[in-house]
Amino acid sequence: MNKKEISIVLILITIAVVRFYFFLPKPPDYTEVVGKEVKVVGLVVNAPDVRLNNQRLTLKPTNQDTNVLVVIPKEIEVSYGDMIEARGILETPENFITNSGKEFNYERYLANQDIYSIIKNGEIKIISHDNGSRVLSWLYILRNSFMKNIVSVISAPESDLANGLILGARGGFDATMRDEFISTGTIHIIALSGYNVTIVAESTMKILGLVFRQVVGTVFGIIVVILFVLLGGASATAIRAGIMAIIVLFARMTGRKYDAGRALVIAGLLMIAYDLRVLTDISFQLSFIATFGVLFVTPKVIGLVKFLPMKFGFREVVATTIAATITVLPILLHTTGILSIVSLPANILILPFIPITMFMSFVVGLFGYISPILAIPFAYIAHLLLLYILSIIHFFASLSYASVTVRSFPIVLVIFLYILIIYWVLPKDNTSELS
DSSP: OOHHHHHHHHHHHHHHHHHHHHTSOOOOOOTTTTTSEEEEEEEEOSOOEEOSSEEEEEEEETTOSSEEEEEEETTSOOOTTOEEEEEEEEEOOOOEEOTTSOEEOHHHHHHTTTEEEEEEEEEEEEEESOOSOHHHHHHHHHHHHHHHHHHHHSOTTHHHHHHHHHHOOOTTOOHHHHHHHHHTTOGGGGSOOHHHHHHHHHHHHHHHHHHSOHHHHHHHHHHHHHHHHHHTTOOHHHHHHHHHHHHHHHHHHHTOOOOHHHHHHHHHHHHHHHOGGGGGOHHHHHHHHHHHIIIIIHHHHHTTOTTSOOGGGHHHHHHHHHHHHHHHHHHHHHHTOEEESSHHHHHHHHGGGHHHHHHHHHHHHHHTTTOHHHHHHHHHHHHHHHHHHHHHHHHHHHSTTSEEEOSOOOHHHHHHHHHHHHHHHSOOOOOOOOO
8 A cells, every 4th residue: 555545544544433423423311211102203214124024114203313213013004204203112222142142232233223212013103205305215116116016926935035136125034034044154145235236237337338338338337336225225235335336337437447455445444434333234344354255265266176167157156155155254153153054055056046036037127117917928037046046045954954053253263263364365475585
């Protein structure tokens, strides 16, 4: 790094610290009303998180900077931008123990979203509609209609997987199915992750490059990536991948050489500068580390799997899967305590089919706006691909040795392993001085 780059890094870190201490919302003092029935009037600031048995609303009370999580029945129709009155018992978030015996810091997870209180089994009354951003309202309406188009011609659970692949929607899966994704190390495919955004970015660049000049195609490409990230809920992983994708597009437009490693650092620093709390977000940690592995560990692994065929990119898929698995394993063992024994073969059999499955599912959702009948031929193909992916996951999850639980994996060991990985990928100076 040169002096200019070091200065930029120091400036971004300074911004992060200043924002964290002086500009981010402070936790409210609700001690006097915790455990009591309250009435809260506020704005629904995100799309409802619809689960199998309920839905969760992020409510920003009037004249407050922090949010309240309101859990209501699934059947109630409520949308982003609705001004509502919520009633129920006010509670504070509590950490809980997962199936692997690890404590999940639920309090910090919600605090990162400026949520410090919960109303469970809430009752709501809608006061008015359309009080939010017109752009976000339009995006969320489009998101819901797109998902309905897929559901109308593809049955569950394949339709749930399709919506998870394209938009990161996971509400349709029951606890058993989610456990299967976790035990097989494939949960990342139903999150709006860097992998999904990268597929969108690459497809956008290729398609627009056939029609428009490079500058016009790049501008449209950037807009598509931003809208796609917003459409999926703007998670930490999607934002990081979106920033990297935009840097790729800018690099191609200006004719500059794209340095993926530098783009990863820039994306991470920009997110940290905006909100320092992202460092404690496990999805951000896993996404950042996995991308590091794909960029820097894959070249090392490629040399170890030269015996595999290159046809259909099989060798590269295996190498990147191994690289990502190696790099995220230490932090996964520390945070979740779940070691998936079948993660590698499951991902190798699934990942090559993800792009075509996303494309076919996208076409189904798109043609649904014209006529469900036109979407049926593509729905058959998408259904077969989705069924294949779910069958692979179910098969490996059914094995008695699919995953094991690691009760203790100290942070010191995590740091030590990452030091070893960094040392492994750093270029070695093989020259020696002659005496």
